[in-house]
Amino acid sequence: MEIVINGNVIAVPDDLQNVTLLDFLRDFVMLTGTKFGCGIGLCGACTVHLDGVAARSCQTYVSDVIDVEVTTIEGLDQTSPGEGLHPVQQAWIAEGVPQCGYCQAGQIMTASALLHRNPAPTAAEIREEMNGNLCRCGTYDRIRRAITRVAQEV
Amino acid sequence: METTTKMKSISRRRFLKKTGWMAAGITVASFVAFPVVRDKIPALPTFDAPSDKDGLTWIQILAEGRVRFYCPRMEMGQGAALGLTQVVAEELNIEQTDIECILPDTNQTPPFQMTVGSQSIANFFDPVSWAAAQLREVLRAGAAEKTGLSTDQIMDGRSGFKLPGGTTIGYAALVPATDVIITDNRLIENDNLKRYALRPTTKHQTIGQNWLHHDLTAIVTGRMAYARDISLPDMAFGAVVLPPSFGARFVAANSTGAMELPGVLGVEFDEAAGFVGVVANTPFILPKALDVLNVEWQIESDFGQEQIDALLDVERLRAEDDFTHTLDQSGDFEIGQQSARHRSSGRYDTPFAAHAAIEPRSGLVWVRADKVEVWCGTQDPFFVQKRMAKILNREAEDVVVHTHRIGGGFGGRVMCQASEAAARLSAKFNLPVRVQWDRAAEFQNNYFQPGFSHFIDAGVSKDGFITHWDHDAVSSSILTGLAPGLIGKAIDLATPDQGTTRGIRPPYEMTNKRIRHSAIRTPVPINAWRGLGSAPNAFAIESMMDELAFKSGIDPLQFRLKNLPANRVRLAEVLRKVGDMSNWGQATLEDTGRGLACAVYKDETAVAVVADLTIDHAAETIKVTKVCCAQDCGLVLNPHQVESQIMGNITWGCSMTLNEQITFAQGRVEQDNFHLYEPLRHGSSPEVNVALLAPPGTPPAPVGESALPPVPAAIANAVFAATGHRCRRLPIRYEDIFAETG
Numbered sequence: 083m084e085i086v087i088n089g090n091v092i093a094v095p096d097d098l099q100n101v102t103l104l105d106f107l108r109d110f111v112m113l114t115g116t117k118f119g120c121g122i123g124l125c126g127a128c129t130v131h132l133d134g135v136a137a138r139s140c141q142t143y144v145s146d147v148i149d150v151e152v153t154t155i156e157g158l159d160q161t162s163p164g165e166g167l168h169p170v171q172q173a174w175i176a177e178g179v180p181q182c183g184y185c186q187a188g189q190i191m192t193a194s195a196l197l198h199r200n201p202a203p204t205a206a207e208i209r210e211e212m213n214g215n216l217c218r219c220g221t222y223d224r225i226r227r228a229i230t231r232v233a234q235e236v
Numbered sequence: 237m238e239t240t241t242k243m244k245s246i247s248r249r250r251f252l253k254k255t256g257w258m259a260a261g262i263t264v265a266s267f268v269a270f271p272v273v274r275d276k277i278p279a280l281p282t283f284d285a286p287s288d289k290d291g292l293t294w295i296q297i298l299a300e301g302r303v304r305f306y307c308p309r310m311e312m313g314q315g316a317a318l319g320l321t322q323v324v325a326e327e328l329n330i331e332q333t334d335i336e337c338i339l340p341d342t343n344q345t346p347p348f349q350m351t352v353g354s355q356s357i358a359n360f361f362d363p364v365s366w367a368a369a370q371l372r373e374v375l376r377a378g379a380a381e382k383t384g385l386s387t388d389q390i391m392d393g394r395s396g397f398k399l400p401g402g403t404t405i406g407y408a409a410l411v412p413a414t415d416v417i418i419t420d421n422r423l424i425e426n427d428n429l430k431r432y433a434l435r436p437t438t439k440h441q442t443i444g445q446n447w448l449h450h451d452l453t454a455i456v457t458g459r460m461a462y463a464r465d466i467s468l469p470d471m472a473f474g475a476v477v478l479p480p481s482f483g484a485r486f487v488a489a490n491s492t493g494a495m496e497l498p499g500v501l502g503v504e505f506d507e508a509a510g511f512v513g514v515v516a517n518t519p520f521i522l523p524k525a526l527d528v529l530n531v532e533w534q535i536e537s538d539f540g541q542e543q544i545d546a547l548l549d550v551e552r553l554r555a556e557d558d559f560t561h562t563l564d565q566s567g568d569f570e571i572g573q574q575s576a577r578h579r580s581s582g583r584y585d586t587p588f589a590a591h592a593a594i595e596p597r598s599g600l601v602w603v604r605a606d607k608v609e610v611w612c613g614t615q616d617p618f619f620v621q622k623r624m625a626k627i628l629n630r631e632a633e634d635v636v637v638h639t640h641r642i643g644g645g646f647g648g649r650v651m652c653q654a655s656e657a658a659a660r661l662s663a664k665f666n667l668p669v670r671v672q673w674d675r676a677a678e679f680q681n682n683y684f685q686p687g688f689s690h691f692i693d694a695g696v697s698k699d700g701f702i703t704h705w706d707h708d709a710v711s712s713s714i715l716t717g718l719a720p721g722l723i724g725k726a727i728d729l730a731t732p733d734q735g736t737t738r739g740i741r742p743p744y745e746m747t748n749k750r751i752r753h754s755a756i757r758t759p760v761p762i763n764a765w766r767g768l769g770s771a772p773n774a775f776a777i778e779s780m781m782d783e784l785a786f787k788s789g790i791d792p793l794q795f796r797l798k799n800l801p802a803n804r805v806r807l808a809e810v811l812r813k814v815g816d817m818s819n820w821g822q823a824t825l826e827d828t829g830r831g832l833a834c835a836v837y838k839d840e841t842a843v844a845v846v847a848d849l850t851i852d853h854a855a856e857t858i859k860v861t862k863v864c865c866a867q868d869c870g871l872v873l874n875p876h877q878v879e880s881q882i883m884g885n886i887t888w889g890c891s892m893t894l895n896e897q898i899t900f901a902q903g904r905v906e907q908d909n910f911h912l913y914e915p916l917r918h919g920s921s922p923e924v925n926v927a928l929l930a931p932p933g934t935p936p937a938p939v940g941e942s943a944l945p946p947v948p949a950a951i952a953n954a955v956f957a958a959t960g961h962r963c964r965r966l967p968i969r970y971e972d973i974f975a976e977t978g
């Protein structure tokens with residue numbers, strides 16, 4: 083079995099087909115940008131894109147993603163045209179969003195999927211879409227500013 | 237916990253040599269002894285505040301003229317490293333690209349104070365600025381020597397100096413080929429040392445700028461290495477079975493099933509330590525291995541919430557008139573009571589709380605014959621170093637702790653229990669071993685914020701002045717919360733806990749007052765949580781202030797200003813400011829309310845907040861829509877970072893007020909994940925509006941927790957404004973307010 087992660091084909095050993103995508107990414111592919119927070123789909127720290135749609139990798143099994151393009155935070159910049167970081171990553175830096183930073187890969191993956199689907203979300207849509215991503219440091223206000231910044235730039 | 241400090245002289249030169257600290261370049265070093273504390277007594281957190289000379293081992297000029305700053309503060313999002321980097325840059329006339337900031341491992345600097353209590357900027361500003369200024373002057377002397385000029389002909393330039401006639405000389409040209417340690421006799425007397433960080437803010441070059449944190453790019457690209465992200469080539473993967481309840485004793489386990497699983501390398505029991513762990517060559521088998529271990533525990537305690545509540549019951553203590561410490565007493569509050577035109581009394585309770593940082597802790601440890609290496613995220617690497625040495629029966633200097641950015645600290649990351657487990661397993665199996673906690677372990681095996689129970693009786697004269705203030709409080713000791721049994725009890729009798737009582741003395745003028753406090757230990761492990769006692773104490777005080785204002789028919793803002801003593805100018809200023817920002821006094825709509833509260837954190841940082849909220853009957857929720865905050869924390873090194881901290885504290889404050897509560901049943905914590913303990917989510921987070929003010933020339937004051945204390949009371953006061961319902965118990969839940977009315 084093979085899966086595609088950030089455009090790379092990865093062969094999955096037989097005994098790892100039923101582990102979570104999160105564990106597979108972190109402990110087999112050694113892509114550690116995707117984080118463990120709760121393991122039950124409640125915090126969003128493990129968010130990745132499956133065919134461009136935000137999904138919780140702790141609630142996804144490797145066998146679920148056979149015909150799916152998996153994108154992690156490490157591959158996000160490849161999904162935007164041009165050199166350099168993805169516009170959402172750039173906005174995150176410009177607004178100085180992160181505090182401890184641990185939740186931020188998940189926040190950025192959720193926000194970039196939202197903006198991909200809906201380039202000009204309303205304040206209410208931002209709140210609703212981002213509600214599944216916990217940030218204990220309390221960066222929500224800055225996250226809203228960063229998302230709004232991207233929306234205004236396009 | 238004032239334990240004797242053992243002073244041991246180690247010359248800086250010896251330290252620097254021994255640890256291989258010196259890169260090619262110039263290091264300023266001082267032969268003053270620095271304390272290596274408490275190496276024979278039980279491992280304790282590192283309390284000692286730094287002295288100026290400690291700063292000298294933190295800053296170094298590298299051969300190419302760049303500056304390296306070993307930041308003596310652990311990074312967990314508070315951004316102290318960045319602010320202190322700006323101080324170094326200010327003194328050395330360099331820009332952000334000229335300086336690298338490193339979180340030091342334990343072998344890269346002498347021990348420094350643990351990163352807690354918002355002390356980073358307040359305590360470290362001075363030593364860092366002093367040391368950087370010394371280094372600059374050493375370089376200036378070097379330039380003088382090299383050019384044959386006198387030092388006063390050598391003017392400051394960017395990353396170097398300007399010479400008469402317009403030529404420049406960069407720091408790089410002043411670094412000799414071999415390492416140089418500059419010793420005490422080259423240091424400049426304090427009176428003659430120019431400190432650029434201390435000049436008026438208008439003259440500052442880098443202080444006060446919004447430098448962005450040097451880790452941002454790594455964070456947003458997923459390349460920042462937190463402790464959980466570290467691996468070594470041949471490491472093994474460990475997991476532990478944690479006790480099912482507080483104090484449970486390990487009895488037996490069956491390792492046969494686990495040993496038969498593919499990849500399992502071994503199982504380790506240590507009855508005395510209550511330790512059960514398994515090691516495998518793959519992480520994927522661990523859940524199953526833990527499952528089949530069948531550990532048998534002897535339950536030592538099955539206490540529940542009622543027992544804890546009964547212990548921490550202020551009314552019981554009042555009935556018995558039995559408080560250990562009178563923290564403050566003046567006048568005669570009985571006379572005050574008689575002169576009161578309006579009186580109010582009430583009991584205020586706040587629950588136990590968890591840190592709930594998003595990163596569950598993790599440790600990677602490699603125990604070898606000559607050296608022990610630990611990779612972890614901790615607020616006190618030197619404590620972890622001592623703990624490791626103790627568990628492994630080694631010398632502390634054999635242990636190196638590699639520090640990593642922490643995925644949220646909030647006081648919960650002084651201990652590093654996962655690393656301790658990894659150390660036991662690594663010692664046994666002779667491999668580097670990684671142990672990671674999951675969410676349930678994180679919720680149930682750390683220490684907690686204790687519950688608080690307050691009773692306040694107070695009154696107001698016909699002129700609107702406070703006539704008396706009778707405040708009794710009970711909680712558990714925080715700073716000494718982990719001291720064992722009898723020692724803990726003895727400490728509680730001897731002295732009131734500085735953490736639990738933080739902020740319990742109101743900033744207002746009150747002639748007749750009595751403030752009493754008792755600390756009672758429960759079976760629940762207690763230690764630091766954001767702001768310690770400051771938020772629970774301010775909740776009681778500032779709720780009562782609102783009640784008094786309401787009863788006497790005075791606007792809450794005016795009532796506070798009226799009752800502040802003349803020396804509380806800075807608090808009065810932030811109160812007025814937050815009034816302006818929020819249009820205080822304007823009418824509110826139905827089902828909305830606004831509340832005000834203020835506090836002075838650690839007697840240094842003055843903060844006032846106004847919270848706006850909406851009662852959403854359809855969703856049956858209380859939603860804080862907007863919070864305005866005015867803060868005076870003295871000199872601000874980086875306004876963006878300070879504003880971020882304020883936003884974080886306000887979010888935290890909304891969360892503790894509306895959502896958070898740890899409860900106990902059968903000797904264990906009932907909450908094990910975010911569905912049962914849910915920090916405030918994005919959809920419920922308020923818009924935050926911040927103003928920073930400070931009189932000129934004031935030194936930096938604490939920031940990391942300062943905006944938290946007034947938030948819960950501001951929200952409770954807003955709930956009263958919206959509903960007429962006085963909430964004296966946290967968390968405040970919609971159903972508790974509208975229970976009877978439906």
Ligand code: FES
Pocket residue numbers: 117118119120121122123124125126127128129138139140141
């Ligand atoms: S780890 Fe997947 S949602 Fe929390």
Ligand code: FES
Pocket residue numbers: 180181182183184185186216217218219220221313594643644
């Ligand atoms: S930045 Fe720390 S949890 Fe979000």
